[in-house]
Amino acid sequence: MKCDRCDNEATVQEISIRNGARIEIHLCEQCARQAGLAAQTATPLAELLTKYVLATGIGATIPARSMPATECPKCKLSWDEFRRVDRLGCPDCYAAFEGQLGPLLERAHEGGLRHAGKVPARAGRRHAGRSEQDPVADLAQRVAALRKQLEQAVATEQYEKAAGLRDQIRRLEDMSAGPAAGTLPDQ
Numbered sequence: 001m002k003c004d005r006c007d008n009e010a011t012v013q014e015i016s017i018r019n020g021a022r023i024e025i026h027l028c029e030q031c032a033r034q035a036g037l038a039a040q041t042a043t044p045l046a047e048l049l050t051k052y053v054l055a056t057g058i059g060a061t062i063p064a065r066s067m068p069a070t071e072c073p074k075c076k077l078s079w080d081e082f083r084r085v086d087r088l089g090c091p092d093c094y095a096a097f098e099g100q101l102g103p104l105l106e107r108a109h110e111g112g113l114r115h116a117g118k119v120p121a122r123a124g125r126r127h128a129g130r131s132e133q134d135p136v137a138d139l140a141q142r143v144a145a146l147r148k149q150l151e152q153a154v155a156t157e158q159y160e161k162a163a164g165l166r167d168q169i170r171r172l173e174d175m176s177a178g179p180a181a182g183t184l185p186d187q
Contacts, residue, residue: 003031011029
């Protein structure tokens with residue numbers, strides 16, 4: 001591949017995301033130095049670390065089970081292949097790559113550790129009398145909805161609305177801690 005600035009062979013590649021667009025720049029070593037990009041060292045860091053671990057015997061103390069999976073046992077999809085295509089090969093991939101997928105899912109869900117999606121409308125109709133059956137779950141759901149509204153109000157700088165929502169949340173939380181936790185106030 002040729003350098004984007006001159007006709008020499010490109011040895012340095014910079015990939016950046018600007019305004020949601022992926023931008024790739026291919027430069028020769030000289031143009032990369034001029035642009036202030038660090039050229040790759042003669043020995044990759046991963047190779048140096050591997051040599052160090054093998055020389056010191058640290059790797060022998062790590063149990064094989066804690067090592068991340070590199071391939072799904074069922075469909076033979078490798079972790080590198082998954083990272084390239086962004087799709088898992090089969091349901092067993094979730095178990096095989098569990099340790100590696102966890103941080104990815106946390107980032108995708110903005111730090112959330114569990115899914116907090118919507119309840120389908122037909123499920124709501126099916127459980128129309130649910131608040132009499134499980135008032136604590138209904139209360140928790142209402143508090144979660146109010147917290148979401150509070151975040152939106154603060155983000156849009158609607159501070160009076162945010163204060164009202166905060167007070168509603170406090171009242172509901174006080175009710176859940178009080179002796180009459182089974183009774184819910186009207187909104």
